[in-house]
Amino acid sequence: MSNYFTDEYTFLSEFKSRLERRYIIELKDASIRQKYHVLGEMVSEVIAKNWLETNLELHDIDHKEVYYFSMEFLMGRLITNNIMNLGLRDTIEKAFAMEDLDLNAIEHYESDAGLGNGGLGRLAACFLDSIASMGYPGFGNGIRYRYGLFEQKIEDGYQVEKPDDWLKEGYVWEVRKEEEAVLIPFGGYVSFEDGNAVYYPDEQIHAVPYDVPVVGNHNGMVTSLRLWNAEPTDKRPPHLNAFEYDTEIRRISGFLYPDDATREGKVLRIKQQYFFSAAGVQNIVRKHMAKYNDLSTLPDKIVIQINDTHPSLVIAELMRLLVDDYHIDWEQAWTITTNTCAYTNHTILAEALEKWPVDIFEPVLPRIYQIIEEINRRFCKGLLDSNYPQETVTKLAIIADGVVKMAHLAIVGSFSVNGVAALHTDILKNIEMRDFNTLYPEKFNNKTNGITHRRWLLHSNPELSAILDMVSDNWVYDPMELQKLVKKATTKKYRALIKKMKLAKKKALAERIYDEQGIELDPSSIFDIQVKRLHEYKRQLMNALHIMYVYNKLKSDADFKANYVPHSFIFGAKAASGYYFAKKVIKLINTIAHKVNQDPDTNELLKVVFVENYNVTYAESIMPACDLSEQISTASKEASGTGNMKFMMNGAITIGTLDGANVEIAELVGEDNIVLFGLTSDEVNSRYENGGYQPLDVYHNHVDLRLVIDQLTNGFFEDVDKEEFREISDRLLQQDHYFVLEDFESYRQAHERANELYKDEEAWFKASIINIAKSGYFSSDRTIRQYAEEIWNIEPLK
Structure with a gap:
């Protein structure tokens, strides 16, 4: 830990000094913005030390890692989370009290990172917190949206959407890793030369990674959320000039969930989904080859968790890399892919199970479409050879009736398919996906969702946390300890305490x-x-x-x-x-x-x-x-x-x-x-x-x-x-x-x-x-432990 946080006096001295050096201003005249950025920089330096040590340990040991692919990561403000998990809050509060400064006001200056919409993204954020806090080697993979969903205003009772410009002042927590950028192709055509597919795209874009630290709770571990930013290259479509191309490219990481009611909107969504899926997979394969130089071991060292259908193209992209770039035969490539990927289903609503029209999908991703076609052909042939009726085969097909069915791709291409609540999983197995469950009974399983009790209780409700501390001194590390509160439910003292809280x-x-x-x-x-x-x-x-x-x-x-x-x-x-x-x-x-x-x-x-x-x-x-x-x-x-x-x-x-x-x-x-x-x-x-x-x-x-x-x-x-x-x-x-x-x-x-x-x-x-008392079961720590033991087969670092 940096010496600046050894005590409140050392911290305050450095805090004042940095304000003077960076903003040419004394503390008494500094704005909330200036104080926030200096505090963020100081906390980031503590994170950097732990982050580097975590990365070095991960590099040096032989272990299995999980990569959590999600269209959304609704992280909320990170400054509070980071200060608490690093154990810095007491020092900072004491220092600020000496100068009559309000840490809460400085914390509230941070914008919510505009990386999600609702439960899907918040769940992903809770999972990353639990992964790091429990010491598992796990990482997030998503898109660095320039604008969030939207900032909601209510005018005359109506919702009005305004741009959520959350990045307007930069983001103190992110680290740009331009050296690890990858090229993502779109459009064009595929030529078969000497028996090999050669792809000639119309355009290529840079996927530039920005890493955001995910700080474990008092354990020195820092994993990361990798967010991909779309940036132009010299390879642009012939019908666009340089300025039009730049604008088009930046739309890919511009907005979360563009309206897909139009053809243009559908194309943009398909591009977004392939963009972060392909970038993430290429990054994983490159790292794995650098460490092991053997792709047959990929399932032993890597799990890719597909969070909802949006990242389903992970499956096709991994197949493309294995078959086209590394010249692995199809059967072996399929074995590697289907033993590496796992899929979480988040919906029962038929309209929410993504389907993309072939006439839109194929021109955008011609080689990926060919890969999915071949996956579908072999899958359907296998069913027909096993005497499944044509009606069932058509129903289960990945491509049918002119659409690509993303959930079907995810089910066929994964070794695990999980629902997120007991009832939800029962409905998937017995109603919505009954035929798939009959075909793959070993794949379907339940992992009831959870939330991180560190943010949603310890951080957001210190009054209740103080009451819980009277019952257990270990509930933060073992939320099942909340059960001890049950016997207090009949006491006047604890009912009065809860009422006051x-x-x-x-x-x-x-x-x-x-x-x-x-x-x-x-x-x-x-x-x-x-x-x-x-x-x-x-x-x-x-x-x-x-x-x-x-x-x-x-x-x-x-x-x-x-x-x-x-x-x-x-x-x-x-x-x-x-x-x-x-x-x-x-x-x-x-x-x-x-x-x-x-x-x-x-x-x-x-x-x-x-x-x-x-x-x-x-x-x-x-x-x-x-x-x-x-x-x-x-x-x-x-x-x-x-x-x-x-x-x-x-x-x-x-x-x-x-x-x-x-x-x-x-x-x-x-x-x-x-x-x-x-x-x-x-x-x-x-x-x-x-x-x-x-x-x-x-x-x-x-x-x-x-x-x-x-x-x-x-x-x-x-x-x-x-x-x-x-x-x-x-x-x-x-x-x-x-x-x-x-x-x-x-x-x-x-x-x-x-x-x-x-x-x-x-x-x-x-x-x-x-x-x-009974809510400890719904901690995401329990959920992640079940994923780790029952799906991912990964161990926490010692």
Whole structure:
């Protein structure tokens, strides 16, 4: 460790000196920006020493490594994570206290790295944290997006997308490794010369790596996330001039998830996916050859984990390298590839399983398409030779009906296929991918998702961490130690401590919301929170309809009003820029908020807020402040969820369906400590197969719900056109694919049970404590240990 952090006096002296040398300014006059960059540089120097030592050890020993390929890595601010995991926080805080400086303010200056959208990217970030903290040799591989998804603004209730320019001041943690850049080809044609495929691309681009350190928790280990940046070369398409080519190239690492509604958008997405997949694979093969000079040993030394379908082209690129560049025969190359790659499926939704039209895919990646064609030909021939009917072969084919099916490529080309929650994996094996599971029963397995308790409890909730320290001195290193809290659930002391903690976190969140949006929330009210990506199956719409129902009851039913515990409903979500219906739901939520928050008859009992630009940093304030966690997706639609785990770990009670990891939460905490409702996954799937649900029947038979639906279009909302929400009304009554109306009554009753539970303070905080105590299972440390032992076959460094 650098001598600068030996004590607060040495640190402060160097901190002041660096401000003067770099910015020609004294500490008293320095801005937050200047202080942040100097602090970041000093912390980076400590990281650099550990990073180098880790790399040298990895180079010198014979071991197996894992490379985690993901389109998203939603890392959040790294300064807090790095300071905590390096053990520097105490020294820095003491030094800053001497100068009346606020470390939190300096930490908050860092932008969230715009490298992800939601649960997929946050999961990947948690996994990297656990890999490093548990000492496993593992690395991330992704894209260095110039702009994140988007910065969300709410204007007149509508979502407005603005560029998320998170890199405008550089990124203090990254290290550019230009010497390790690789060339990525696109377009052109393939010629077969002397029996070998020779690829003549139209364009080539540089993939330049930037490495971001991933700091293990107090163990001296630093692994890395490698992010690839797209940069021009001299090889450009003939139809583009140099400036047009430069612009086109930089789009590849420009934006996360460009709109793929157009042909141009689809081409860009395919380029993005091949770009980081190919760059990562070439990097791995080059390193392996330099160390071992034998590609037959690749599966013994390397695992490539494909996180969702986006990096599935890893399989085709590895085959291309082995067959074209190293002239390994196809069968051996296929054995190497299929024993190196493993695939994690994250979805049950058919529309989310990527399929690319052949007429778009082939011109962009002509040689890769040929490779996939040959994989498909041999796969289908094997099935036909084994007497599988043609109908089944066509159904399982990687290329069929004019599209390339990325999930099929990932399944056929991997030695392991895992789901991310017990229910999700059962649905994959028995419904969505039943034929593949019959074909490859040994491949399918479950690895229930997890979250890093270091960020989502230790870092974001020091008040709760202090309580846990009274029960266990080892829970940070072994989160299963949280179980010791169970016996405290019946004690007045610990219920009082949890209540005090929760109130403090609610006050802090209420202050932030008031400062930013001018909406005043009562910290003694139930903080009922739904924060996640805006999608129809997640059913933010059902939550909104229920708030309208509550408002109507408060206005018309004196007994209901007298019995109702004050509620603050908090939403946070981004809708994909091209997802028109989801954006309309955001407008509805904000319209409801405007109406109910202004009504003096009800606003002491009911408030609604849609927080702007929900991200990882905002989540660190929201998760600890939650009383009631809304996990209300249509059963069988949510693969797992991780927000449900973060809320649970911070003492919230879940109100939810038996979907995703909610099933496992319910099993762990028991039915008295969770509020369940709604159709089960079997019931949902039965209705899809057999019909029997008529939303109009529900509408006509449920008086209170009919009023709510009518209010969408009868002028109830004075500040919008009567037809503003006609599309929502029509969708609910004509094609309610996600059973919003059918589950509404059960959801309403669940809220009544939650309302009564909250009144019983002893029962509520007992349930809260049991949720915290049982949340250790959902640490990503447990998940990563299962991946390491059951899929990757890797060992931690000693």
